[in-house]
Each structure stands twice: as C-alpha cells, then as structure tokens.
Amino acid sequence: MLYGARNSDVAREYGSDVEALLLNYVTYGVAEGRATSGFDALIYGASNIDLAQGYGSNAHALTLHYLDHGADEGRATSGFNALVYGATYVDLAKGYGSDAHALLLHYLDHGADEGRVTKGFDSVAYLLTYADLGAANLGANWALTHWLDHGADEGRIGDAAFGREQSDQVLGLADGVQSGTLTTSDRDWYALKTRANQTLTLELNGALSDGTLQVFDVNGHLLRSTTAAPGAAQAALSFTATGQEAYVVVSGPTAGDFVLQVHAGDWWL
Known part of the structure; x- marks a missing residue:
C-alpha cells in the first residue's frame, strides 16, 4: 500500500486494492522507476486536522484514507512541523x-482534539x-x-518580547519601505536581503517616540544600534552587511506608528 500512497496517480486509480497495486508495480512501476516508500502516514494525518481528530496516530487507517479518499481530494501529505x-x-x-516523533504523536492523539x-x-x-x-x-x-x-526549562520568555501579531516580516527590495504599529514595549523584526560588504542606511520615522533601531546578522550578532533622541520620533543608522540577509529590529518603550526605510547610496531598494 505504501507504493500506492507514494504515487498519488496510482492511489487515485486503485485506492487500497492491494492486488491491483502489486500488479501495477510489477507491470509498470518497476520500469518507470516508481518510488515504493516515502509516504509518512502520521505526517499526512497531522497535516489535516480532521484526520488527526478522526484517526489519531493509527498509521494503517491513515494510509487507507489517503489511498481511498485523500489522493482524490487533493489532500496535503506534508506540512506539519x-x-x-x-x-x-x-x-x-x-x-x-526536541523529540519530534513524540510531539507528532502528541498532536495526533491529543493536540488536535484539544484545539492546539x-x-x-x-x-x-x-x-x-x-x-x-x-x-x-x-x-x-x-x-x-x-x-x-x-x-523553556530555563524560564526564558521565548518569542514573547516580539509578540505574534506581526503579519509581514520582509523589508522588500522593491520599495524598501515598511510601516507598522508597536504596542508598549513591543518589538518587530524584518528580514532584509543584502549583499556582503554592501553599505545600507536605515531610517525610522513616525510617531514612535524614543524608538530604537537595531541590525543583526542571521546568526543573531548585533551589528549596529541607535535610539532616537529623547522625545524624538526619528532615528537613522548605516551598516555594512556581512552576508546575504540581515534582521532589522524596531522597538520602543511606548506605543506608536512608524515607517522604516532602507537605501544604499542614492538608490532606494
């Protein structure tokens, strides 16, 4: 059955008919170099919440579901991390x-039903x-x-300093402009594509009083940082990129709207 589950067109044609799947593999699959493994029934279940709730970690039932229904329905077979x-x-x-298998089983047998x-x-x-x-x-x-x-065991706050409300975290190359709103003591980050040794300038404007602007490399090293003058809502800094991407962080002690811009020389990215 794994042969059928690994090949969606075969699954759509033969479902869970074991004899038909075997005949197809012997007659065509071998010559076509078809894969006979690679389908993960548990990941399939975890990638579809209704299946997780309906079948839990029953790998056999999940495989049958994909063969008889999921392939025809165009169901995702991956995506759960x-x-x-x-x-x-x-x-x-x-x-x-970081026991991935235990976490996968938890979601299938408990997490989906708990609404996680x-x-x-x-x-x-x-x-x-x-x-x-x-x-x-x-x-x-x-x-x-x-x-x-x-x-988590050390009592660290995880990602809480940034919140989880930010929907756009790319400072795009097309226009080089991002706008946002910070709540009190909030932080936002943006990924910025760069070139090694490229010098860039960042400007922070808006109503965010005493805002701080920081630049990190992809490993988390702080490259540059600046804070607006007391009561001011504008800050700027220049930095030299160390690789192909950097993280730009905007933060402030108070709530406020902001506009973040980036440029290299006279050209806005």
Missing part, C-alpha cells in the same frame, strides 16, 4: 523537548531576544532547538 508545534507551547517544550494550533513560535524573535544565542552562532533553526531543549 513537529518542532514548531512543540515550541509554540511551553508545556510541550518542557515535556518533550500547529504553528506560532517565532524562532527568529527568540534568537534576537537573547544575546547569548547570537554569541553562540545558533541562527534561527538552532535557536528553535535551543528553546525546546533548554530555553
């Missing part, structure tokens, strides 16, 4: 750490919150693992 799921909840991070979401933790925000993570050159992916295996 167990580590992100675990990191989104402090109790799961403390209870399971599968995404939400911001590993970049966690990285940029703690200087020691940047000093260790963790980057966002390893910062996620650090939170699961150490940070």
Whole structure:
C-alpha cells in the first residue's frame, strides 16, 4: 500500500486494492522507476486536522484514507512541523523537548482534539531576544532547538518580547519601505536581503517616540544600534552587511506608528 500512497496517480486509480497495486508495480512501476516508500502516514494525518481528530496516530487507517479518499481530494501529505508545534507551547517544550516523533504523536492523539494550533513560535524573535544565542552562532533553526531543549526549562520568555501579531516580516527590495504599529514595549523584526560588504542606511520615522533601531546578522550578532533622541520620533543608522540577509529590529518603550526605510547610496531598494 505504501507504493500506492507514494504515487498519488496510482492511489487515485486503485485506492487500497492491494492486488491491483502489486500488479501495477510489477507491470509498470518497476520500469518507470516508481518510488515504493516515502509516504509518512502520521505526517499526512497531522497535516489535516480532521484526520488527526478522526484517526489519531493509527498509521494503517491513515494510509487507507489517503489511498481511498485523500489522493482524490487533493489532500496535503506534508506540512506539519513537529518542532514548531512543540515550541509554540511551553508545556510541550518542557515535556518533550526536541523529540519530534513524540510531539507528532502528541498532536495526533491529543493536540488536535484539544484545539492546539500547529504553528506560532517565532524562532527568529527568540534568537534576537537573547544575546547569548547570537554569541553562540545558533541562527534561527538552532535557536528553535535551543528553546525546546533548554530555553523553556530555563524560564526564558521565548518569542514573547516580539509578540505574534506581526503579519509581514520582509523589508522588500522593491520599495524598501515598511510601516507598522508597536504596542508598549513591543518589538518587530524584518528580514532584509543584502549583499556582503554592501553599505545600507536605515531610517525610522513616525510617531514612535524614543524608538530604537537595531541590525543583526542571521546568526543573531548585533551589528549596529541607535535610539532616537529623547522625545524624538526619528532615528537613522548605516551598516555594512556581512552576508546575504540581515534582521532589522524596531522597538520602543511606548506605543506608536512608524515607517522604516532602507537605501544604499542614492538608490532606494
């Protein structure tokens, strides 16, 4: 059955008919170099909340569902990230750490029924919150693992300093302008595509009084930082990029709207 589940066109044609699947593989699949493995029934279930709620971690039932229904319905067979799921909840991070299989089973057998979401933790925000993570050159992916295996148990605040309300985290090359609103003591971050040794200038304007502007490399090292003069709502800094991407952080002690702009020389990115 895994042969059928691994090949969606075969699944749509033959469903869970084992004899038909075997005949197809012998007659056509071998010569066509068809894959016979690679379908993960548990990931399939976790990627579809109704299946997680209906079948839990019953891999056999999930495989049959895909063969007889899921392929025809165009169901996703991937997309669930167990580590992100675990990191989104402090109790799961403390209870399971970075054990991806245990977190996958938890979602299938409990989390889906409990109404838990599968995404939400911001590993970049966690990285940029703690200087020691940047000093260790963790980057966002390893910062996620650090939170699961150490940070939650150490009582760290995770991504809470940035909140989870920010919807757009790209400072695009097309117009080089981002606008946003900070709540009191909030922080926002933006990914900025750069070139190594490229000098860029960032400008912060708006109604955000005493705003702070920071630039980090992708490993979390602080490159430059500046704060607007007391009572002022404008700040600017220039920095030299160290790689192909940087993180720009806007923060402030008070709430307010802001506009963030970036340019290199006379050209707005």
